[in-house]
Amino acid sequence: MEYVIDPAKTERFEEFAHRWMELVARHGGEHHGYFLPSEGASDRALALFSFPSLAAYENYRELFGTDPDFVAADRIRDESGCVLRHERTFMRPLLPDSPPADGLPDARDAPDAPGLPGGDAGNASPEA
16 A cells, blocks of 8 residues: 655554554454655655455455444544545565566576576675
């Protein structure tokens, strides 16, 4: 989730964020945190969370507008005006040990990949 927030209402946004972190965890997801502006003038914030499957996420989404805790969390946003707008984007993680996407070669297996185990980079080791 990407948010445009009112910088004058960051404290209320943090209250909103803490509430949603609890709700995601309670309903089977894993919240990876909110990332808030730290220096300079910025009105952008990010939230990263995941669910074990699309079905689990859809079950969670069904609670919006009906579950009293979800309604209360949204009320913080709505009444404070801390969120000016937001956008939801579905993504998949790419982590150091993630396999390549289907059909793409794995650069980690290339015999001359610099800086990778088995590569020709002055005997670089993965621990370096």
